[in-house]
Amino acid sequence: MTREEAEEIFIPIVLSDDGGVAKMTAQEFQAFSVFVDEILKDMEKDNKELWLRARNYVLDYNEPYAIISNRDMSRYKKRFVINEDGSITETNH
Numbered sequence: 001m002t003r004e005e006a007e008e009i010f011i012p013i014v015l016s017d018d019g020g021v022a023k024m025t026a027q028e029f030q031a032f033s034v035f036v037d038e039i040l041k042d043m044e045k046d047n048k049e050l051w052l053r054a055r056n057y058v059l060d061y062n063e064p065y066a067i068i069s070n071r072d073m074s075r076y077k078k079r080f081v082i083n084e085d086g087s088i089t090e091t092n093h
Contacts, residue, residue, distance in 0.1 A: 001028040006035035010068065014054045019069040021080050021088055029061045 001024065013020040024032060036059060043051035060067040062082050081089045
């Protein structure tokens with residue numbers, strides 16, 4: 001996982017004001033988390049408007065998926081459920 005790959009996953013989700021999932025290993029998720037933290041620090045200095053949106057996102061890992069969701073539930077539109085067979089079901093709440 002590179003910073004560029006982390007940006008390609010994280011930034012479009014933030015721009016969509018939605019949540020998302022990405023398939024990755026636990027080790028990739030650790031790197032992804034570090035890169036997202038770096039991205040947020042850079043955004044705070046360089047793009048305050050985007051940082052204000054991005055700081056509301058939380059990361060979670062449910063093997064083999066990283067779940068990126070907006071913690072402000074009033075704005076959160078979709079929820080992803082990972083089924084026992086590993087498939088993802090998107091539900092509206």
